[in-house]
Amino acid sequence: MTGSMLSWMLALTLALASEDHHEREGHEREDHDDDEDDDEGGGGAVVTPATDPLWQAECGSCHLAYSPGLLPARSWDGLLSSLDRHFGEDASVAPEVRARLAAIAAAGAAERSTAPLSKAIVRSSIGITPARLFDVPYLAHEHDEVSFRGATAPRPSACAACHSQAASGRFSESEIRRPAPVRAPVAPVPVPAPVPTPVPKP
Amino acid sequence: MRWILAISTISTAIAAGAPPAAVTQLLDGYAAAGAPAPDAARGAALWAREFPSAEGVRSCTSCHPADLAKAGRHATTGEPIEPMTAAGRLTDPAKIEKWFGRNCRWTMGRECTPGEKADTLAFLVGGGR
Numbered sequence: 296m297t298g299s300m301l302s303w304m305l306a307l308t309l310a311l312a313s314e315d316h317h318e319r320e321g322h323e324r325e326d327h328d329d330d331e332d333d334d335e336g337g338g339g340a341v342v343t344p345a346t347d348p349l350w351q352a353e354c355g356s357c358h359l360a361y362s363p364g365l366l367p368a369r370s371w372d373g374l375l376s377s378l379d380r381h382f383g384e385d386a387s388v389a390p391e392v393r394a395r396l397a398a399i400a401a402a403g404a405a406e407r408s409t410a411p412l413s414k415a416i417v418r419s420s421i422g423i424t425p426a427r428l429f430d431v432p433y434l435a436h437e438h439d440e441v442s443f444r445g446a447t448a449p450r451p452s453a454c455a456a457c458h459s460q461a462a463s464g465r466f467s468e469s470e471i472r473r474p475a476p477v478r479a480p481v482a483p484v485p486v487p488a489p490v491p492t493p494v495p496k497p
Numbered sequence: 498m499r500w501i502l503a504i505s506t507i508s509t510a511i512a513a514g515a516p517p518a519a520v521t522q523l524l525d526g527y528a529a530a531g532a533p534a535p536d537a538a539r540g541a542a543l544w545a546r547e548f549p550s551a552e553g554v555r556s557c558t559s560c561h562p563a564d565l566a567k568a569g570r571h572a573t574t575g576e577p578i579e580p581m582t583a584a585g586r587l588t589d590p591a592k593i594e595k596w597f598g599r600n601c602r603w604t605m606g607r608e609c610t611p612g613e614k615a616d617t618l619a620f621l622v623g624g625g626r
Binding site for chain 2: 356357358382383384385386387388389449450452453
């Protein structure tokens with residue numbers, strides 16, 4: 296058995312152990328959430344927070360260290376495979392760091408979590424691979440009245456600008472730190488009439 | 498001239514205290530790769546130099562202020578960046594190399610040469626003075 300195989304197995308064991316831990320946390324949170332009304336009240340807007348120190352350090356140096364439970368595993372695969380082209384930034388890491396981040400992402404991805412917000416994200420992402428959080432239709436819908444334009448508006452990546460407990464994985468409306476800047480009403484764009492497809496003549 | 502440069506580099510280092518071991522280790526590596534003697538003044542000029550890119554002009558100061566004692570701000574995410582003189586900076590060779598890699602490519606569109614990295618480190622350990 297080679298050294299790299301051994302270290303890989305160790306990483307897998309750690310990842311599975313951490314997953315088990317996350318699952319239990321998720322159950323506790325969900326049990327607690329049963330007392331709440333529903334997602335609209337924000338009680339269900341909870342993910343298991345990112346706690347791994349490596350994840351925190353590597354992902355958190357330029358933006359919130361998003362919980363792995365905010366995106367499906369296939370999204371994380373794509374993100375972690377293209378860190379050298381990360382939304383216009385070079386966020387590349389050493390291969391061994393990338394492998395550890397991938398293990399953390401795989402273990403905590405939305406479909407591996409029982410946290411309510413993760414489950415909502417999984418349901419909303421069927422058939423698509425969201426590359427960013429607002430590619431998840433549910434999250435886009437929840438923010439469709441928020442303006443991210445203008446010098447003082449928060450960047451879409453800066454969850455914590457409004458969600459005071461984002462770092463703890465809590466995104467409920469009751470914990471929004473300031474009124475979200477509301478987008479000015481936009482006149483509905485007229486939908487062009489469908490162009491009939493020409494039927495080829497035999 | 499070489500002597501004056503050497504003396505000014507040494508006195509800058511003394512003013513800021515001895516450079517962290519990580520910096521010494523990296524500077525040795527850059528010298529072995531052909532870098533000339535590190536020059537803080539050249540590092541300062543590089544820090545302020547502007548590079549055209551498709552997304553507009555970029556420089557080190559796009560994110561880190563020219564005053565190294567001041568906090569910066571990530572040009573894209575707006576996330577605060579600790580001052581370059583903050584305690585604990587420049588103590589981990591792998592971390593320094595990681596950020597040289599990312600930030601040289603982002604700013605200049607290419608890797609930094611060993612000489613450019615050596616000059617930048619000399620500038621940073623001197624605290625910009």
